[in-house]
Amino acid sequence: MNRIQKKIWSLTLVVLFIMAIIWIALTYYNQKTQDQYNAILQRYLSLNEVTVASQDLITDLNDYLLQPSEANLTQVDASKANVQDAKGEILILKNKDNEFAMANYMNLIDSLTETADRSLMHHKQQETEASTNDFSEAARISNYISETTLTLIDTELKTYERLYRQVIEQSNELKRLGIWLLLLITFLLLLMTYWFSKSITKPVQKLTQSANELAKGRFDLPIKVESNDEISFLAETFDRMRVNINNLFLEIQEKAQLERELQQNKLLLKESQLKSLQNQINPHFLFNTLNIMSKKAYLEGAEETSDLLVSVAGLLRYNLKRLDKPVTLHEEVIVLKQYMEIQKARFTERLHLHMEIDEASLSVQIPGLTLQPIIENAVIHTIEPSEDGGNIWFRILDSENLVTIEIEDDGQGMVQEKIAQILGGDSEQTEGQSTGIGFSNVVKRLRLFYGLEDVIEIQSMQGKGTNVKLKIPKKRRNDEND
């Protein structure tokens, strides 16, 4: 957690670090320069010190010679000590360039003190003239010392000229460095601030965008935020929420779909039930009448007629009872056979029916009265219009998951539009239908029953015939769901 805080901290630390480095470097440099300046100044000061000390010595000596008191003598001694001290200090100034001059300088100082001593000695011995001579000599030497000091300073300047120029150059360079450093740091900070702010605001922006999409109702776009801070956590949570909402949404949609299907199913059932109700009285009466007629025909020796009547009765009964319940394919096939016998009686030699039935697949569940309307359709369009009649093939083929029921004829075929109508469920023609159930009703029922669109397939060519294929799954989808 607190990644954003960390980022802010690290930015601040980097800035602090840079500032600290610059501060340390500048302080170090400053110290170095200061030391250098001090050393240089010290050299000149100590050279000057010698001149001053030697002049002091001369003054004090003069005072003493004019006024030989103990105090003045002490003063002279102190001055001499000063001169020696100053001499000791300039010893460190010796270098290759001024070796010669320095040696001379040292000796001059020595000569000065020696001459001063001599003057004092002569003074003590009351040799006034010698003492005065020595004094003037000492004064001259002191002058020479002053001059030599100047010469030495001059040499110093020459020796160190390069160094001084370097110092000047250095300070100029420092100015330039300051400018470059300012530019560099500005550049770096701008860059870092840009990256830093972007790393915070970009995920937020993405999140905002995703939220907008969600608000518009698009739940299918995944929310992806590439970041390693709290925002990404937020985004993940947000994404989970989106997925959940999406799932719930889909579930509701599915439920609504199922409900609608159920409603339709019920409506279709009602429709057919209504139709069958219309004929309810008649069929029962007809059914009984047909049975009596069949017995009568049998008793009168018209066996064929009797069988025919039995078939018609069976068909009628089936039609009445089995519409709202699934039946086995076996039952359907029996009804189909009865129907075909009736039709055979009608068309005699014109109807050729070829049946190929795989007995193993007959246990499969199927909605009632699905095959008969299709065969009827084939009979109506193949046998009826043709003088010579025609062939109808009926096949039941078993495969692993499917049972394929094929009804083929060699009639005049169907127009493509009509096929589309049937498959789309638009056709409501009921003309010439013996059971009152049309082709498209079958299609709809099959689809509802199995919950599959791909149940029926119709192939037809003008003048060559029609091939209707039903693909009946061995397992109903609703079974799985239950």
Next chain:
Amino acid sequence: MRKTGIVLLCFLGLVLFYFTFQSAGKVFRSNWEMPEHAIEPVNQHRLILITKNLDTPFWDQVAQGAREQAQKEGVSLEVWGSYGNNQDEFLKKIEVAIYSKVDGIIVQGMDSEEFNELTKIKASFYNIPIITVANDVPIEKSLRRTYVGSDQYLAGQMIAKQLLADMGPAGEVVLMSDSNQEYYQKQRLQGIQDGLKDYPDIHAVNVEISDSREQIISATQDVLNQKPDAEAFIAVNADFTGVIVQEISKRFQVEPYYIYSFDDGSDSLQLLEQGKLDGIIGQSPKTMGNVSAELIIKLLRDEEVPFDKEGYLTDIRMLKEKEAR
């Protein structure tokens, strides 16, 4: 677009980094060292060559010779002195050198009271050996260890000989020398006079002039006025040569006059090359420098004592106009 931007930024960053580090390097990596402090004591001998004619061709050569020798021997030598025959400054330098307790002094001799006092008393007091070079001061006066330079008497004789050869055994000759009576000039005069004394028809007149330029000019003019017949001029003090030639050329053609000089004047050689002089005595300044330095170093190292008090004479020759060219 974005890519170009990034590349541009990187480039900018690199440039900034480069210049910043370059600059920082210059500031912090600079060599701030002071010149090495010479810790070991200076055991070398310190020699000083002092002249009152610094920056003349002659003395430059002497200095060069001495320096070369000193360097060869590993001894430090400095050349001090004054310019343009400035005697006070010259004496001061000698005094400073003595008070500075140098190990040896090679000096252009100057025959004066002060000089002799310095060399005789001060230098002895501090026990500093002195060698005179080019111009000598006799040992009795200066207590110098030895002399390195030309035989000035011989040089005078050579001039006299040349004069006889050029002018013939008759005529009036003007000799111009210093009123200071420098020892070397006296010797030169002696040489000339001795060279000419066998020729009674040659009248040599000695004019003594003090050292200032005005004096020389007026003296030359006087001579030209008083001795209109003078045919030859000899600048015994070579520094006079320029003025003499200048004054003569103001009035007459210089060519008919026989003018002789020595090469230790600042413009002698130049005048000879221009054809204004008929001949000068060429000395060996570089050898003088060499030999004097060598001798004093030997002396300091106790290698060759005692010295030849009379001095070590270097080569001289007569330089004629043509030879100079």
